[in-house]
Amino acid sequence: MIPWKNTTMEFGAIAKLFHWTGAAAFIAAYAVVYYVIWFMDDTSPEALPVLNVHWVLGMIVGLSVLPRLLWRLVNVQPDQPHASDAEAWLAHAAHWGLYVLLILMPLTGYIGTDAATDFGAFALPNFRETALFGWIETRWGITWEAFEPPVDAIHHVVGKWIAWIVVALHVAAALFHHVVRRDGVLTRMLPGRSAA
Template sequence: MSIKNTAENYGSIAKWLHWITAALFLVAYVSVYYSHWFLEPRTPASFNAFQIHLSVGASVGVIVILRIIWRLSNPTPRDEPGSRLAHFAAHLGHYALYAVMIIMPVTGYLGTGGNINYFFMFELPKFEDTWLFELLVNNWLGMSFSEFEKPIDFIHKDVMGAWIVWLLIVGHVVAALYHHHVKKDRTLYKMTSGK
């Protein structure tokens, strides 16, 4: 298996980055919903679950930067045969997924009112305690953290997290399964075995 992408397949680095991102999104959702559904608020267990959510979100932020760098420095495999509309929809879906992978970690960090205890190893300061918050939000926008947090949280939780992320992920999975089982082309193989 090639490290770099080829005209036929994604390389091993692109595959690893893809599947690590998918796993991290799953862990982020499981940890936050586990906290909301099964744990009492403001307990050590709910705090730990939320810290895992924040740690995973910060990791996604780093991984997506690596993914973008790798994608820009590597050609993507050729599209499978299909209509121009199908290719346009596929590319649009991928750009939307990249947008989500950027927006979710950024809004998650910007709207968090506490430090991130990164996998219980070290702390990352909350946005409110950074010079960037002071410069952009306090001085330039003239907003307090609580005023700033409300729209950011709305985007992160109510718009992106509750609807858009799920729709895009389900659409991505359904499209991959459609290509594999109905069209019987190599779309899914490009990101798995490559055969």
């Protein structure tokens, strides 16, 4: 039986749930937005419901990061396999790079979108209509027309170029540990698997 909390040998059920739910939502958000880019006119009214699915998935990713980080901080982390100091540093940096990505992409996506995110039972207002943007506009005299393009540019540049590299390195590292090192790093995060 898989423990709920992490142990020194493996990740617990909660950490695995956060990992795989976030990964699935992140990948699905990419699939949806590339469907719009490749097969639809993203300015047409027909694209809006499909883009809304992208926004919902992005919000799921973004809103799950804080509890995921808190869970990581209050839990023991499984022991790292034997590695050089450089490898340990790279692994640590890569994990925190993933967290930055999981925060930056949903944040820039939300604050750079001029449309509400409809979850069905409720809708999250667009950032332009929030009190926070009203304060930014009043305090610094920044209009939406000046605010949105650089935020949108960050979202697209990171999403189009940086995110792929970070995710690809994460997958490659997991496969390297599994195929070359055979040290159990990948299997201890697989759902339904227990080291016990």
